[in-house]
Amino acid sequence: MSKIVDYKEIDLERGHDFAHPVRNEKVIPSLKFATEEDAEEITKIFKEVYDGTYPYKKMESVSEVLSMIRDPNYYWIIFKLKTDITIGCIGAHLEFEGKRANLFGFAFRKEYQHKVNMNTASIAYMVAPVNKLRDQILIWYGEARSSFSSIQYLTNSVGLRPIAFLPNKDIFFHHPESEFLFVMYNKNALLKYRDSKKPELISPAIFCYFYAFKKYNLELPTIKNYANIESELNNSEIANKRAQLLRRVERDEFGNELISFSIKGTDSHLQFQYYKNIKIAEKTIFKVSTTEELQLF
Known part of the structure; x- marks a missing residue:
């Protein structure tokens, strides 16, 4: 418990180095918030770890990672050795309006996997931001690959708990793979705001x-x-609003599509991201005023 209290005070802007391990103990990598100078190294990690097959191509684009580093709604944390070698990274999307944060992009260079103490570093990279953002972010969530029990273990050790199983959710190394959805709640999310x-x-x-x-x-x-x-359901209302239904598709440079539906003259809408290369739709958000509108979408 004392270690967790200490980790709350870690300044990730400046970076944090852990004490040198005693004999035969694994080295604990240092960690800090990524800066613009780290963007290219982050993309190299994804290309190396996944042999250029990572399904979310934004992670292989220096300009896209740079954009996230500059965006106050995102942060990246990088893990380094004393030799100043960047060996891993993890990102987070801070959804302040919904008081939640999505952890993503946990990647570690192959030659350092199982050779450094990631358990301690992982607890630190969660405790410090969770403490700093405790009044702004109440729910932390992320996905863990089903083929890596070590990642599931680390995710569980930092306080996130498995809440759902997503069969064949992604494609890694050209093969379908299931994932687990992990979540951690601030008590106010379940009590004060429920x-x-x-x-x-x-x-x-x-x-x-x-x-x-x-x-x-x-x-x-x-x-x-x-x-x-x-x-x-009022079928007449559904028919009337179907005539007012609008559809919009925005495509990015990677072939991903942001698909939006809205009803003319209202604030009702449904939007989701479609990843064509792995054939999944996610990040769905919607706002409706009636059950009929939801049925229409």
């Missing part, structure tokens, strides 16, 4: 909910019959 109204679930969602119900001591839900919900 809606007092009971959750309303359809029956297929019951087992998913009860996993979190037991883990986080949530309230019992109300079960809704899906057939009844569908029968309550």
